Amino acid sequence: EHDKKPSRSQEASQRRILDCATRQRRLNRQLDALEKDNFQDDPHANLPQLVKRLPQFDDNNESSKKRKKTRGDHFKLRFRKTFKHFWKSSVSEGPNYLTACAPPSKLPQRHFCAVCGFPSNYTCVSCGARYCCVKCLGTHQETR
Amino acid sequence: MMTTLVLDNGAYTAKIGYSHDKVSVIPNCQFRSKTARLKTFTANQLDEIKDPSGLFYILPYQKGYLVNWDVQRNVWDHLFGKEMFKVDFADTSIVITEPYFNFSSIQESMNEILFEEYQFHAALRINAGSLSAHKYFQENSSELCCIVVDSGYSFTHIVPYCRGKKMKDGICRINVGGKLLTNHLKEIISYRQLHVMDETHVINQVKEDVCYVSQDFYKDMEIAKLKGEENTVMLDYVLPDFSTIKKGFCKPREEMNFSGKYKTGEQILRLTNERYAVPETLFHPSDIGIQEMGIPEAIVNSVQNLPGEMQPHFFKNIVLTGGNSLLPGFRDRVFKDVRSLTPTDFEVSVVLPANPICYSWEGGKLLSENPDFDEMVITRDDYEENGHYICEEKFDI
Numbered sequence: 124e125h126d127k128k129p130s131r132s133q134e135a136s137q138r139r140i141l142d143c144a145t146r147q148r149r150l151n152r153q154l155d156a157l158e159k160d161n162f163q164d165d166p167h168a169n170l171p172q173l174v175k176r177l178p179q180f181d182d183n184n185e186s187s188k189k190r191k192k193t194r195g196d197h198f199k200l201r202f203r204k205t206f207k208h209f210w211k212s213s214v215s216e217g218p219n220y221l222t223a224c225a226p227p228s229k230l231p232q233r234h235f236c237a238v239c240g241f242p243s244n245y246t247c248v249s250c251g252a253r254y255c256c257v258k259c260l261g262t263h264q265e266t267r
Numbered sequence: 268m269m270t271t272l273v274l275d276n277g278a279y280t281a282k283i284g285y286s287h288d289k290v291s292v293i294p295n296c297q298f299r300s301k302t303a304r305l306k307t308f309t310a311n312q313l314d315e316i317k318d319p320s321g322l323f324y325i326l327p328y329q330k331g332y333l334v335n336w337d338v339q340r341n342v343w344d345h346l347f348g349k350e351m352f353k354v355d356f357a358d359t360s361i362v363i364t365e366p367y368f369n370f371s372s373i374q375e376s377m378n379e380i381l382f383e384e385y386q387f388h389a390a391l392r393i394n395a396g397s398l399s400a401h402k403y404f405q406e407n408s409s410e411l412c413c414i415v416v417d418s419g420y421s422f423t424h425i426v427p428y429c430r431g432k433k434m435k436d437g438i439c440r441i442n443v444g445g446k447l448l449t450n451h452l453k454e455i456i457s458y459r460q461l462h463v464m465d466e467t468h469v470i471n472q473v474k475e476d477v478c479y480v481s482q483d484f485y486k487d488m489e490i491a492k493l494k495g496e497e498n499t500v501m502l503d504y505v506l507p508d509f510s511t512i513k514k515g516f517c518k519p520r521e522e523m524n525f526s527g528k529y530k531t532g533e534q535i536l537r538l539t540n541e542r543y544a545v546p547e548t549l550f551h552p553s554d555i556g557i558q559e560m561g562i563p564e565a566i567v568n569s570v571q572n573l574p575g576e577m578q579p580h581f582f583k584n585i586v587l588t589g590g591n592s593l594l595p596g597f598r599d600r601v602f603k604d605v606r607s608l609t610p611t612d613f614e615v616s617v618v619l620p621a622n623p624i625c626y627s628w629e630g631g632k633l634l635s636e637n638p639d640f641d642e643m644v645i646t647r648d649d650y651e652e653n654g655h656y657i658c659e660e661k662f663d664i
């Protein structure tokens with residue numbers, strides 16, 4: 124959605140007004156994107172299967188390494204846990220991962236133009252994004 | 268002969284070295300490149316990649332916690348192995364860091380790998396901030412308290428220490444770190460001028476080369492709007508092409524063409540308000556929709572939740588560590604904002620160490636030279652007799 128696609132001036136009339144929940148979902152999606160390690164595909168992802176199977180090139184092939192296995196499958200299983208899994212299971216008394224998160228700021232919210240980044244005074248009625256001038260509103264409507 | 272290896276195992280770089288030697292900063296991850304299609308590069312093998320455009324990262328950490336052990340093992344095998352530190356495990360103790368509120372299953376996996384797989388003679392697991400606090404108290408022996416601000420790749424922690432003990436109730440985490448700043452800069456540049464979403468490695472360098480922390484945010488906004496030479500914020504950055512230009516750089520001001528048109532074939536990024544608006548996220552996460560306090564406000568909030576008689580001691584011993592504290596203007600801005608949020612009769616002092624990235628490693632080095640060090644570690648024999656329990660008992664984690 125960030126790309127300036129050739130089909131810029133799509134039917135503005137089709138634009139619907141986004142409700143609160145949709146706006147929040149959109150914000151969450153944007154924040155999740157800021158956590159990503161890569162946006163492109165793994166350059167090894169499209170290698171022919173044959174090449175992929177060559178053991179000397181397969182870095183995740185544990186059996187190719189002489190490793191002292193300690194607790195076998197149990198070990199491996201545990202390592203597969205994802206981050207979400209971790210903090211969901213970490214309910215403890217007293218200070219913990221969840222309680223340590225910084226509380227919301229008491230300072231007033233600041234607003235910046237979604238297009239140029241300068242302070243903004245206006246809100247797009249359909250999606251709630253901020254803009255600072257007619258020119259930026261135009262760009263916003265064409266690109267988002 | 269017994270030796271101690273100190274490893275500040277960060278989510279982006281490992282700070283590693285023997286306690287009797289110097290520290291090395293090494294990528295704690297693996298890479299794949301578009302040009303070397305059959306190889307995965309590990310840690311400092313990054314230097315072998317001639318064209319790191321579109322570099323693909325494989326990281327052991329997720330949101331600041333160690334979850335991808337296969338990758339971590341590959342990096343450690345490389346670091347401990349004959350190409351690098353040639354660790355003689357039976358005669359080596361390891362000091363290794365982990366994040367605050369680490370999950371117990373990660374801690375147990377760590378114990379198993381250190382003692383059962385690598386078979387280190389002994390180990391001490393500790394928070395990087397505790398090593399920083401140790402160094403600070405060693406160098407400022409008259410101080411009773413300090414507050415360590417560790418702003419790294421995954422997040423920023425604010426942690427009060429009193430007489431060497433961390434005060435768990437005061438620990439505060441802001442979910443903004445260097446990774447988020449780089450990704451944010453990537454998105455802004457991709458939206459405004461050039462698609463760089465695949466170029467984390469390149470844009471991270473842009474961030475390190477051009478970004479700074481504003482001392483007067485709205486004044487910089489006014490300057491960044493000006494046309495031509497008056498716009499002292501504006502900067503043209505020449506992107507690397509990895510053939511003739513190996514590393515990106517800022518065009519010298521006298522060579523800048525303010526119309527933005529260059530005759531040379533160089534690929535230019537024109538940067539204005541993103542130079543300071545991106546790092547501003549550390550000070551106002553709500554600017555991008557993260558409803559959390561920024562660093563100065565969180566420092567003040569954290570101290571105000573501690574016993575009243577201790578509070579003045581914290582405000583005059585604020586220590587900045589982690590890669591983000593290298594942003595120009597970072598220390599001055601933290602000082603300015605904390606000062607303005609704190610009663611005037613409190614002294615405020617903010618210290619930026621000479622090497623904020625390796626400060627905790629240096630703390631680990633000092634700790635390993637401490638006469639009590641042998642009492643602090645768990646030996647492999649202890650572990651084999653008592654298991655995870657003994658580590659949980661002994662380590663202040």
Ligand SMILES: [Zn+2]
Pocket residue numbers: 236237238239240241254255256259
């Ligand atoms: Zn605008």
Ligand SMILES: [Zn+2]
Pocket residue numbers: 247248249250251252263267
């Ligand atoms: Zn809109």
